[in-house]
Amino acid sequence: MPEMLADNLKSVTERIAKCCENIGRPADDVRLVAVTKQASVDMIEGVIRAGVKYIGENRVQDALAKHRIIGDKAEWHLIGHLQTNKARDAVRAFSLIHSVDSGKLASCIDKEAAKMGKQQRVLIQVNASGEESKFGIRPEEASELLKEAARYRNIKIEGLMTIAPEVDDTETVRPYFRALKYLMDETRPLMDSLGAGSGYNTLSMGMTNDFEVAIEEGSNLVRIGRAIFSD
Numbered sequence: 001m002p003e004m005l006a007d008n009l010k011s012v013t014e015r016i017a018k019c020c021e022n023i024g025r026p027a028d029d030v031r032l033v034a035v036t037k038q039a040s041v042d043m044i045e046g047v048i049r050a051g052v053k054y055i056g057e058n059r060v061q062d063a064l065a066k067h068r069i070i071g072d073k074a075e076w077h078l079i080g081h082l083q084t085n086k087a088r089d090a091v092r093a094f095s096l097i098h099s100v101d102s103g104k105l106a107s108c109i110d111k112e113a114a115k116m117g118k119q120q121r122v123l124i125q126v127n128a129s130g131e132e133s134k135f136g137i138r139p140e141e142a143s144e145l146l147k148e149a150a151r152y153r154n155i156k157i158e159g160l161m162t163i164a165p166e167v168d169d170t171e172t173v174r175p176y177f178r179a180l181k182y183l184m185d186e187t188r189p190l191m192d193s194l195g196a197g198s199g200y201n202t203l204s205m206g207m208t209n210d211f212e213v214a215i216e217e218g219s220n221l222v223r224i225g226r227a228i229f230s231d
């Protein structure tokens, strides 16, 4: 693995650990998903050898091509938007789909997972900032979608995901991360009452620019690309 990549990965891991330490959380509370949409197969295999356990891709077809070569040495996560017509491919390749944002998509994933005899782990994507360009449900729609998706037996809802706007001052996105944590706490009784509360505990938030703020606000899964793969 190029030295640059090893150094970057070490630096990211250390920043996560330091941030956890500052707020009194164990460093292994936070899973690191290496986002490899810009990375070659060689680079991905390099970071897996260096200990990365989770690989995030935002396009199904790109991920499938890489997955065919690399296989299941790491857990594959779909972090980008998913169209219903790609649900079958997504269910085939991904351990965790971060981007469920409609009942229709949940239903398609459930059907494909049932055919494959799989229980598909998913997160619900929430547009916490209300930016029009972003996918995801509005926070006030969460209960309705959770209720619907929790009925599907081949889906396991493990939590919520959000993408913050790109800004220079990361303090401005803190409220969106806080809102996602709040939404998870607020919907937990509902999930418990639906018998779907166990394992409903993943908050996927934080990227290169803002992962420390996200961790401070309760993130336990950060999705980091540029800080690892760019020089």
Ligand SMILES: *Cc1c(COP(=O)(O)O)cnc(C)c1O
Pocket: 035, 037, 058, 079, 080, 163, 207, 208, 209, 223, 224, 225, 226, 227
């Ligand atoms: C690209 C991407 C990331 C990683 O972004 P970086 O700024 O490169 O860390 C995280 N999440 C999603 C959904 C992405 O598309």
